[in-house]
Amino acid sequence: MNRRLPSTPPTLPGFVFVRALGSGGFADVFCYEQDMPRRVVAVKVLLAELVNDEVRRMFRAEADLMAQLSSHPSILTVYQAGVAADGRPYLVMEYCSxxxxxxxxxxxxxxxEVLAIGVRISSAVEAAHRQGVLHRDIKPSNILTTAYGHPVLGDFGIAASVVEGEHGAAGVSIPWSAPEVLADDRASVASEVWSLGATVYSLLAGRSPFEVPGGANGSAALIARIEKARLNPTGRADVPERLEQVLARAMSRRPAERQASALELLRDLQAVEEELGLSQTPGDLEVQEWASAPLADPVDPVDRTRLAPAAEPGEAGGRRAESRGARRWVSDGPADASIGVPAPPSRRRLGWGVAAALAMLVGVIAAGAGFWLALGSDDPIPVVADLRADVDGTIVTFAWDDPGIDEREAFLVRVEGQDTPARRETALDVPARAGERLCATVRVTRDGRSGAPSAERCVEVEESGG
Known part of the structure; x- marks a missing residue:
């Protein structure tokens, strides 16, 4: 099938068009040179035939979210967004070659290198999920390389999400999509774990997971293999068995059997790094993470970019203990945060260090609490108080009244422990199976912070489906 030609690049004040970079189902990407500050940038422009008032509004809301996410070191930087003179919304982004x-x-x-990429991109996806954002299209071609050689995740499916009401799953990339996404376009945290695993597999194997070298690899053939989810090993003799197991779990046919989050997959990849004697790649998380994490021996109190060890299987996670008992760390600081850390102190010095760290932590928390109280006491985040659930056949509709959100705010709906993408609508339809019980909560998010959740609402779908 011939690819369409890119659309005409828009005239943007302060930018000079250089060349077309690519085209997709919803948008084109162009290279421009910005006048001030002078730099080369990539500009993503929605197609004119898809643009209407509702699309513009949703594009702006998602551009705001992207701007918040792009502060993550492994997410493509977004510089600005706007609407061209011809009415097409656009995003100005970091240029990656x-x-x-x-x-x-x-x-x-x-x-x-593959393990390092997997850890960094998993941390980017985890950061997005914590903001209630699903990427929807994780694959090798959406991992770009910056001028300094760092991998960053781009193309968060803004165009796909704002037009999905009309076009459904038109933007799905079949080779890296989970079975449930191909079956009924049900994206979730679990489906993104699958796509992360499929991406890491591809980087190791030199092909997508269910691609057969020399065989039939059209859409129908790939979908049939993905639906069965019978994954073969990567075929590389230097890939350790533990890594093969991590990827096989990430691409389990049943979502419940996969890692529960991108963070859990990240930790599994770090454990493989440790098993191979490699330096663990830090996974960048929100700064608030370490502030609430306990200081646990044998963490060096000088290195406070480290979280406490991930819960070992058999503890809070409820999984069987691993024989190696590997400690897996997640860094929320810069990549070189552990450079120059002194040798572990004696127990006496450790005790004084922990006491000092706790004292400092109490001071920081107290100061931060006072700051937020002073800043936000007059503008609390609204709380949803009236979550309802109705069943129509095998469709459960969760609905609620708007508590008075403004243009900065959106709703985050959590169904069965998984967040759906942020929305401003006051209802969500969830497909269910006969006999299934679904529970949900709703909270309001503003500028990356979430308010208190609503009371949980549960409903059962009758066995008859009626």
Missing amino acids: STLAERYRSAPLPIS
């Missing part, structure tokens, strides 16, 4: 899609099929990537 290459993607991993240009590398992984031409030559095998070193395992150490």
Whole structure:
């Protein structure tokens, strides 16, 4: 099938068009040179035939979310957004000269590099999920390389999300999509864990997970194999068995059997790094994470970018203990935050260090609490108080009254422990199976902070489906 030609690049004040970079089902990407500050940028422009007032409104809401997410070191930076004179919304983004899609099929990537990429991109996806945002299209071609060689995740499906009411799953990338996404376009945290696993697999194997070298690899053939989810090993002799197991779990046919989050997959990849004797790649998380984490031996109190060890299987996670008992760390600081950390102190010095750290932490928390009280006491985040649930056949509709949200705010609906994308509508339809019990809560998010959740509402779908 021939790809369409890019649309005409818009005239943007302060920018000079250089060349077209690519085209997709919902948008085109162009290279521009910005006048001030002078730099080369990538500009993503929605197609004119998709634009209406509702699309513009939703595009602005998602552009705001992208701007918040792009502060993450492994997410493509968004500089600004706007609407061109011809009415097409656009995003101005960091320019990256290459993607991993240009590398992984031409030559095998070193395992150490693949693991580092997997950890960093998993941390980016985890950060998005904590903001209630699903990427929807995780794959090698959406992992770009900055001028300094760092992998960053781009294309958060803004165009796909704002027009999905009309076009459904038109933007689905079949080779890296979970079975449930291909079956009924049900994206979730679990489906994104699948796509992360499929992406890491591809970087190792030089092909997508269910692609058969020399065989039939059209859409129908791939979908049939993905629905069965019978994953073969990567075929590389240097890939350890533990990594094969991590990827097989991420691409389990049943979502409940996969890692519960991108963060859990990140920790599994870090454990493989440790098993191989590699330096663990830090996974960047929100700064608030370490402030609430306990200081636990043997953490060096000088290195406060480290969280306490991930709960070992058999503890809070309820899984069987691993024989190696590996400690898996997640860093919320810069990549070089652990450089120059002194040797572990004696127990006496450790005790004084912990006491000092706790004292400092109490002071920081107290100051921060006072700041937020002073800043936000007159403008509390609204709380949903009237969540309802109705059943129509096998469709459960959760609905609620608007408590008075403004243009900065949106609703986050959590169904069965998983957040759906942020929305401003006051209802959500959830497909269910006969005999299934669904529970949900709703909370309001504003500028990356969430208010208190509503009371949980549960409903059962009758066995007859009526």
